[in-house]
Amino acid sequence: MxxxxxxxxxxxxxxxxxxxxxxxxxxxxxxxxxxxxxxxxxxxxxxxxxxxxxxxxxxxxxxxxxxxxxxxxxxxxxxxxxxxxxxxxxxxxxxxxxxxxxxxxxxxxxxxxxxxxxxxxxxxxxxxxxxxxxxxxxxxxxxxxxxxxxxxxxxxxxxxxxxxxxxxxxxxxxxxxxxxxxxxxxxxxxxxxxxxxxxxxxxxxxxxYIPGPSLEDLAEHVPPEHWQYCVDEAVQTVRTYANLPFLNKDVKTRNVIVSPAAMGWHHARVVMIDFGLC
Incomplete structure (x- = not known):
């Protein structure tokens, strides 16, 4: 508008x-x-x-x-x-x-x-x-x-x-x-x-509420040395719920939030969001 x-x-x-x-x-x-x-x-x-x-x-x-x-x-x-x-x-x-x-x-x-x-x-x-x-x-x-x-x-x-x-x-x-x-x-x-x-x-x-950038914007907000950790955590989440009676049709980098921890990015919480299309 x-x-x-x-x-x-x-x-x-x-x-x-x-x-x-x-x-x-x-x-x-x-x-x-x-x-x-x-x-x-x-x-x-x-x-x-x-x-x-x-x-x-x-x-x-x-x-x-x-x-x-x-x-x-x-x-x-x-x-x-x-x-x-x-x-x-x-x-x-x-x-x-x-x-x-x-x-x-x-x-x-x-x-x-x-x-x-x-x-x-x-x-x-x-x-x-x-x-x-x-x-x-x-x-x-x-x-x-x-x-x-x-x-x-x-x-x-x-x-x-x-x-x-x-x-x-x-x-x-x-x-x-x-x-x-x-x-x-x-x-x-x-x-x-x-x-x-x-x-x-x-x-x-x-x-x-989960604060932090999406995985899609990882390069803009997270130091390169922590990228692999964040990606691995996201992949592990998908693997974990793959064993449950659940199919997520909307898996994409925009629907993963990387939330910084007090100890730094190497302890970031990587969170999958948005389960409407499942």
């Missing part, structure tokens, strides 16, 4: 030829009201500290969370919040050619939820492996249901991956802290939709 768009608070929806308010809740400095799904649902306010890259698939945020809610003695804990929000899935929407989100598309989605069409189409998506290649283009409501269904799978897969890789948490992969639901969002109130707020739930996961 250009600086001019941000200043005016307006986003142009190219396909719909309408203007919609800039309503992103994910700007740095904002506070999100979320539900942490631990032993029981826990309401929490998290402050956004940093937005990590564009929202291609997930929206990835560094957030500050009350340490008490995570069993820490620290007043606040920095964590990564990955949010599966179809409204801002720029890369995913472009990949499937559904166009930018707009209020008009949200009203179509709301109408489909209220009429039961959305539930029927969601069931079709979940049961028909060939449904992703329709003979005729889907309508706007079906496109929104498809993106929501895709995100449901993404969030479920990432949660199951952390369960499968529990033995690696805290060292070779981040610690999984909680499943999350954004309890309120600016799109839940679409006038006349007749649908409860929970039909617009936005889900995500809260995981341990």
């Amino acid at each position: 250009s600086d001019q768009d941000q200043q005016s608070g307006v986003v142009a929806a190219a396909q719909d030829k309408i203007e919609i308010p800039h309503m992103s809740p994910y700007d740095v400095g904002n506070t999100l009201s979320v539900i942490l799904h631990k032993d029981s649902p826990i309401p929490a306010d998290v402050k956004i500290l940093e937005l990590h890259g564009p929202s291609t698939y997930s929206t990835v945020l560094s957030v500050s969370v009350s340490g008490r809610l995570l069993g820490s003695t620290e007043p606040s804990v920095r964590a990564i919040l990955k949010i599966c929000d179809r409204h801002f899935a720029e890369g995913l929407r472009e990949e499937y050619k559904v166009g930018p989100w707009s209020l008009e598309k949200e009203r179509c989605y709301a109408d489909a939820l209220a009429s039961g069409r959305a539930a029927e189409f969601m069931w079709l998506l979940d049961t028909d492996d060939d449904v992703e290649a329709p003979a005729e283009p889907w309508d706007e409501a079906q496109n929104e249901v498809f993106i929501q269904s895709w995100y449901n799978d993404l969030c479920n897969d990432e949660t199951r991956a952390y369960e499968c890789l529990e033995s690696l948490q805290g060292r070779q992969i981040p610690r999984f802290l909680s499943k999350v639901t954004v309890s309120r969002n600016p799109f839940a109130q679409v006038e006349g939709c007749g649908v409860d707020d929970n039909a617009f739930d936005i889900r995500g996961v809260l995981i341990e």
Whole structure:
């Protein structure tokens, strides 16, 4: 988005030829009201500290969370919040050619939820492996249901991956802290939709924050004498989980973080991240 768009608070929806308010809740400095799904649902306010890259698939945020809610003695804990929000899935929407989100598309989605069409189409998506290649283009409501269904799978897969890789948490992969639901969002109130707020739930996961450069940027941040150690550690992680009932389809150097240790780079923690596509 250009600086001019941000200043005016307006986003142009190219396909719909309408203007919609800039309503992103994910700007740095904002506070999100979320539900942490631990032993029981826990309401929490998290402050956004940093937005990590564009929202291609997930929206990835560094957030500050009350340490008490995570069993820490620290007043606040920095964590990564990955949010599966179809409204801002720029890369995913472009990949499937559904166009930018707009209020008009949200009203179509709301109408489909209220009429039961959305539930029927969601069931079709979940049961028909060939449904992703329709003979005729889907309508706007079906496109929104498809993106929501895709995100449901993404969030479920990432949660199951952390369960499968529990033995690696805290060292070779981040610690999984909680499943999350954004309890309120600016799109839940679409006038006349007749649908409860929970039909617009936005889900995500809260995981341990790992500081440091990615393996992709190793040469820019880590002395050459430690490169082999970092690469060997990353390869060993892949070999370790190769023996588990788990297939990671997104193994790449960008998804490995090299976190410096107090003793120096030769004791760096090399961590695999991002298990949505598995």
